[in-house]
Amino acid sequence: MIVGVQGTSSFDDYKVFLRAMGVALSGMPENDEYFYIYSAGPAKVNAMVMEFVNVSEKGMKSRGKKIKMYKVAPSWIAENFSEINYFAFLSKPSESNSKLVSEAQLNNVEVGIFKY
Numbered sequence: 001m002i003v004g005v006q007g008t009s010s011f012d013d014y015k016v017f018l019r020a021m022g023v024a025l026s027g028m029p030e031n032d033e034y035f036y037i038y039s040a041g042p043a044k045v046n047a048m049v050m051e052f053v054n055v056s057e058k059g060m061k062s063r064g065k066k067i068k069m070y071k072v073a074p075s076w077i078a079e080n081f082s083e084i085n086y087f088a089f090l091s092k093p094s095e096s097n098s099k100l101v102s103e104a105q106l107n108n109v110e111v112g113i114f115k116y
Contacts, residue, residue, distance in 0.1 A: 001024070001027070001028045001029070001032050001034070001035050001036070001085045001086070002036045002038065002083055002084050002085050002086075003021075003024045003035070003036070003037045003038070003084070003085065003086045003087070003088065004037075004038050004039075004040065004077045004081075004084045004086070004087040004088070004100070004104070004109075005020070005037055005038070005039045005040065005045060005049055005087075005088045005090070006039075006040040006041065006045065006074060006077070006087075006088075006089055006090070006098055006100055007041070007042065007044065007045035007089070007090035007091060008042075008090070008091040008092065008095050008098075009042045009044070010091075010092055010095065011044065011045060011090045011091050011092060012044055013090075013116050014048055014051075016090060016114050016116045017045070017048045017049075017052070017090060017114075018052070019114060020088040020090060020112055020114045021037075021052055021088075023086075023088075023112050024086045024088060024112070027085070027086060027110065032065070033064065033065055033066060034065060034066040034067070034068070035060065035065060035066070035067045035068075036066075036067075036068050036069075036070065037049050037052075037053065037067075037068070037069045037070070038070045038072045038076070038077060038080075038084070039069060039070070039071055039072065040072055040073065040074040040076070040077050040100070041071070041074075045090060046071055049069050050069055053067050053068065053069040074098070074099075074100055077100055078099075078100060078103050081103060081104055081107035081109050082107065084104070084109050085109070085110065086109065086110045086111075086112065087100065087101070087104040087109050087110070087111050087112070088111075088112045088114060089101050089111065089112070089113050089114065090114050090115075091113075091114075091115050092115060092116065093115045093116065095115075097113060101113065
């Protein structure tokens with residue numbers, strides 16, 4: 001499973017991020033051997049993704065699954081929506097969604113919008 005993640009510069013709630021990853025993992029097919037997260041930033045979100053991958057690696061490995069993180073530009077995600085299974089957008093309630101949210105929806109990618 002390939003997950004795209006993007007947040008706003010003011011997003012900083014790790015619990016909300018964990019909820020987003022829980023939703024993504026719940027949609028992972030049993031026979032899927034990998035969980036790759038492509039993070040389009042900003043730096044706080046990239047750090048959350050890195051921590052999540054590091055903490056989850058051992059548990060995923062014991063289940064026979066790989067977890068990896070890749071830092072990518074938002075333009076890379078936009079160009080590769082055909083490869084992405086789930087897209088999570090993280091922000092505060094007063095902030096608008098990024099262009100990637102509407103692009104994901106146009107490409108029939110499941111989208112999770114997490115605001116707190």
